Amino acid sequence: MKQGSKSPRSEQQFFDDPAIDRIMGAFMALATEHYVLLDRVRAMERELVNAGTLNRGSLGREPDEVERAETSADRTAFIEALMRPLLGEQEALGAAGKFSLK
Amino acid sequence: MDDRSFAAAQDFLLSAKTFWSTTMYQALRDKHAAAKKTASGDAGEPVAAIAHALEDTTQYQFYSWLERHLQRMKYVGRYGLVPYHHERRDELLATFDQSIDADNAVQIDGSLTLPAYYTGVDIHQHPGGVWSDDVAGMIYERGARTTTPLVGVAEKDVHERFTDLALGERTPAKILDMGCGFGKSTQPFVRRLPDSSVDAVDLSAPCLRLAAYGTRESQASNVRFRQMNACNTDYDDGTFDLVTSTMVLHELPPKTIEELLGEAFRVLSPGGRMVHLDFYCLPDAFRRFVHYGHARRNNEPYMQPLAELDLSALVASKGFVDVEIKPFQESDHIDLNANDAWRFPWTVIAATKPSEAAQ
Numbered sequence: 001m002k003q004g005s006k007s008p009r010s011e012q013q014f015f016d017d018p019a020i021d022r023i024m025g026a027f028m029a030l031a032t033e034h035y036v037l038l039d040r041v042r043a044m045e046r047e048l049v050n051a052g053t054l055n056r057g058s059l060g061r062e063p064d065e066v067e068r069a070e071t072s073a074d075r076t077a078f079i080e081a082l083m084r085p086l087l088g089e090q091e092a093l094g095a096a097g098k099f100s101l102k
Numbered sequence: 103m104d105d106r107s108f109a110a111a112q113d114f115l116l117s118a119k120t121f122w123s124t125t126m127y128q129a130l131r132d133k134h135a136a137a138k139k140t141a142s143g144d145a146g147e148p149v150a151a152i153a154h155a156l157e158d159t160t161q162y163q164f165y166s167w168l169e170r171h172l173q174r175m176k177y178v179g180r181y182g183l184v185p186y187h188h189e190r191r192d193e194l195l196a197t198f199d200q201s202i203d204a205d206n207a208v209q210i211d212g213s214l215t216l217p218a219y220y221t222g223v224d225i226h227q228h229p230g231g232v233w234s235d236d237v238a239g240m241i242y243e244r245g246a247r248t249t250t251p252l253v254g255v256a257e258k259d260v261h262e263r264f265t266d267l268a269l270g271e272r273t274p275a276k277i278l279d280m281g282c283g284f285g286k287s288t289q290p291f292v293r294r295l296p297d298s299s300v301d302a303v304d305l306s307a308p309c310l311r312l313a314a315y316g317t318r319e320s321q322a323s324n325v326r327f328r329q330m331n332a333c334n335t336d337y338d339d340g341t342f343d344l345v346t347s348t349m350v351l352h353e354l355p356p357k358t359i360e361e362l363l364g365e366a367f368r369v370l371s372p373g374g375r376m377v378h379l380d381f382y383c384l385p386d387a388f389r390r391f392v393h394y395g396h397a398r399r400n401n402e403p404y405m406q407p408l409a410e411l412d413l414s415a416l417v418a419s420k421g422f423v424d425v426e427i428k429p430f431q432e433s434d435h436i437d438l439n440a441n442d443a444w445r446f447p448w449t450v451i452a453a454t455k456p457s458e459a460a461q
């Protein structure tokens with residue numbers, strides 16, 4: 001949602017590369033969203049515990065080996081998605097290297 | 103957005119601001135101290151020299167980014183004060199109902215021309231300023247609850263402490279609060295002196311309506327909120343025994359400060375006292391550097407000019423005597439000699455209009 005000045009002025013820049021200023025904006029928005037979600041999950045737990053639907057003790061205990069094994073594939077897939085981009089590999093065959101139309 | 107999400111996001115931002123104003127501030131302070139050791143001599147170190155030493159450091163870049171953008175996120179973005187209040191606009195305005203403008207406690211002047219310095223900038227990053235939107239007063243009120251993150255709710259707040267100091271042993275019968283906003287600076291005087299009459303003026307209609315609404319709730323009958331330029335009021339000469347303002351001077355260009363001081367002098371009775379609370383006394387160059395940076399990053403273009411003004415001479419030039427300009431301790435646990443957290447350079451500026459005999 002865009003608000004604020006009617007005149008399109010450029011935002012103040014603090015880092016040497018303005019890309020960092022902007023990525024910080026996205027990063028802080030995500031961090032906020034993450035906290036809002038965390039807060040909601042906790043509130044939900046509280047409601048469920050109060051209603052007797054949930055046992056906080058059993059929710060908070062360390063998962064046993066059986067449960068760990070069940071969730072292991074999902075964990076691996078998550079890490080794969082998160083870290084594969086760090087390798088800089090091309091996924092679909094095409095032009096490679098630093099982009100330029102100069 | 104529901105209330106819980108809004109509160110969670112605002113709490114998150116406030117915690118981030120607290121980290122910024124303590125840990126990140128201390129790191130910057132230490133970085134400056136270390137840089138100073140290696141530089142030759144530090145006597146009278148100017149702001150520009152500190153800027154040279156710090157501006158390119160990663161530390162200062164993050165510090166600066168967070169100062170600007172935590173405040174931006176408080177107002178705009180998905181969980182900002184602005185969208186929160188816009189979503190609830192009708193409901194919020196309904197609490198006032200139509201009758202507020204007819205209330206004895208408020209006087210709105212639809213024909214008032216707002217000065218250019220006022221409309222030309224969105225002060226402290228409040229989009230549209232504190233005046234242009236019907237819910238701007240409520241946005242300002244809600245935001246002001248977390249302006250000073252380190253002051254605990256249980257403590258006597260800034261306004262109460264300032265009222266203690268402004269009144270001292272005096273019981274002024276007529277008081278004027280210049281630039282009263284939504285009445286936070288006015289209310290302690292109203293409560294403390296039920297037999298005195300308090301007038302409060304501001305440029306912002308939405309803030310004044312909110313102030314009047316607060317008065318309706320507290321059922322005080324000794325206060326009036328009026329839409330008026332504090333530099334050019336309609337009061338007779340010598341009307342008030344005490345003229346005060348809180349956090350107003352730094353929003354005014356130097357020429358307007360001079361006008362406000364002149365108007366305060368005019369409407370004061372001989373022997374009357376003028377007491378302002380604002381940001382002025384900076385104990386060293388580092389804190390000056392931090393303050394000027396805050397001004398720029400937080401859309402406060404007149405903060406630096408005020409800090410550079412010879413205020414004592416200006417006040418005296420208007421005819422005042424007993425001019426006193428002193429640092430102000432905004433909460434119990436603040437140690438004015440420490441420098442371990444970001445804070446505003448709170449300052450009391452007081453002076454007396456000479457009594458008839460002395461004139």
Ligand SMILES: C[S@@+](CC[C@H](N)C(=O)[O-])C[C@H]1O[C@@H](n2cnc3c(N)ncnc32)[C@H](O)[C@@H]1O
Nearest residue numbers: 281282283286287304305306331332348349350
């Ligand atoms: C930071 S707020 C302080 C409000 C209030 N005194 C308080 O302590 O909560 C500054 C206020 O000054 C008002 N203001 C700015 N210029 C003014 C002027 N020339 N005359 C009257 N009010 C003015 C603004 O509308 C705003 O409400």
